[in-house]
C-alpha cells in the first residue's frame with residue numbers, strides 16, 4: 001500500500017510537551033509489544049522495534065497522533081468515509097437544485113430550498129476545513145464524485161464521518177443545559193473528585209464532557225481518544241479556543257428558516273494545558289497496563305461492536321489498582337446475539353466479575369439532543385456508574401473487527417445459512433434490475449422470473465413488485 005499519509009504529516013522540530021509526557025505509557029499499536037518504545041522524531045511517532053511510523057497531525061496548538069495498527073490503511077478507510085460524505089453531499093445538492101425547478105414551489109419554498117442548497121455547498125467546505133489537518137481530500141474528488149459510491153460502501157456504515165454530527169452543536173453551540181445535566185449525572189456517582197490523576201476518555205466525540213471534567217477537577221492529564229476525525233478535530237479546535245462555524249440541518253425544522261442554520265461553535269473557556277487528543281481504536285487502546293487513574297466512557301459501551309464482557313477487562317487493564325471507571329449513557333445494545341444485550345443488573349454483575357467494586361450507579365432523566373431549531377428531541381433515562389478497580393484480571397486478546405479468513409485470503413470462507421439467503425436475494429435483485437429496460441412492466445418481468453425459477457406467476461410478480469418498491473424508495477424524490 002502506498003505510504004500516502006506519512007508524507008503529509010506536518011514536520012516539526014520541537015516535540016509537543018504533552019505528547020512527550022505520554023510516550024512512556026504508549027504501546028506500539030502495530031507490534032503490540034510492551035517493550036517496544038515509541039520515539040518522536042520530526043513530528044511523527046516511530047516504533048523503535050517494528051519501525052512503524054505513526055503520523056502526528058497538527059491542528060493549531062494541538063499535535064494529534066494517529067495510533068492505529070496499520071496507520072496507512074486506516075487513513076485510506078477514513079478517506080473512503082470522506083468519499084461517502086462527499087457523495088451524499090453531492091446527491092443532496094443535486095436534489096435541491098432539481099427541486100428549485102419544481103413548478104409548484106412557491107416563492108417561500110424557493111427561498112428555503114435555495115438557502116439549504118447554499119448551506120450544503122458551504123457545509124462541504126466547512127467539513128473539509130475542519131478535517132484539513134489529515135489532508136485527505138484531493139482534486140480527484142471533484143470529478144469522481146459519482147464513482148465514489150461504489151467504494152465508500154466497503155467501510156462500516158455505522159461510523160461515518162458525519163455520525164453524531166449534532167453532538168458538535170450540543171457540545172459547543174446550543175445553550176449549555178444538556179452538558180450541565182450530563183456533568184451533574186456523572187458527578188453524582190463520582191468516587192474520588194479530587195484525584196482523577198491521569199484521565200482517559202474513550203469515544204470522547206466532540207469532547208464536551210471531558211473538557212468539563214478537565215476544567216472542574218483538573219486531572220494531571222486528559223487524553224481524549226476517538227476514531228472520528230470530524231468530531232475529534234472539532235473538539236481539539238473548540239477546546240484550544242478556535243471558533244468555527246458549521247451548518248446545522250435539524251431533523252425536524254421548526255420553521256422555514258431552520259432547515260439550515262449557520263451555528264457558531266466555541267468553548268466558553270479555552271484551555272490547552274495537559275490535554276491530548278488522540279486517534280486510536282478504543283477497543284485496543286494503545287497504552288501499557290495500569291496507565292490511568294481514571295477512564296471515562298460517555299455514551300460508548302452499547303455502541304461498540306464488541307461483547308461488553310470482553311471490553312470490561314480491557315478497561316480494567318488500563319487502570320491502576322484503586323483507579324476509577326466512570327461510565328454514562330444508554331444501554332441500548334444493538335448486537336444480533338441477545339446474550340450480548342445486557343440489562344443494567346447484568347452490567348453491574350459483569351463489573352464485579354472483572355475486578356471492579358461497585359461504588360455508585362444511578363438513573364437520571366436528561367434531555368438529549370434537543371436542538372433549539374428542531375421540533376424533535378429526546379429524553380433519556382441516563383445510566384451512569386462509577387466503579388473502583390480492586391484487582392487485575394486476565395488481559396483480553398487484541399480485539400479484531402474482522403475474522404481470520406478475511407485477513408488471510410487463502411483460508412476458506414465459512415458457509416452460513418444467512419449467506420445462501422443473501423445470495424439468492426441479491427441474484428434475484430440483480431436479475432430484476434437487469435430486466436428493466438424502460439419498456440417492460442412488473443408483470444412482464446414477473447413472467448420472465450417465474451419461468452426461470454419455476455415459480456407460480458403470482459409469486460414471481462409479488463417478488464418483482466417488492467424489489468420495484470425498494471428501487472422506487474431508494475431513488476424516488478419523496
Ligand SMILES: C[S@@+](CC[C@H](N)C(=O)[O-])C[C@H]1O[C@@H](n2cnc3c(N)ncnc32)[C@H](O)[C@@H]1O
Nearest residue numbers: 164167203204205226227228281282283298299
Ligand atoms: C454515541 S457517540 C458519543 C460521543 C461522546 N462521548 C458524547 O457523549 O457526545 C460514540 C463515540 O464513540 C466513538 N467511537 C466509536 N467506536 C470507537 C472506537 N472503537 N474507539 C474509539 N472511539 C469510538 C465515536 O466516534 C463517537 O464519537
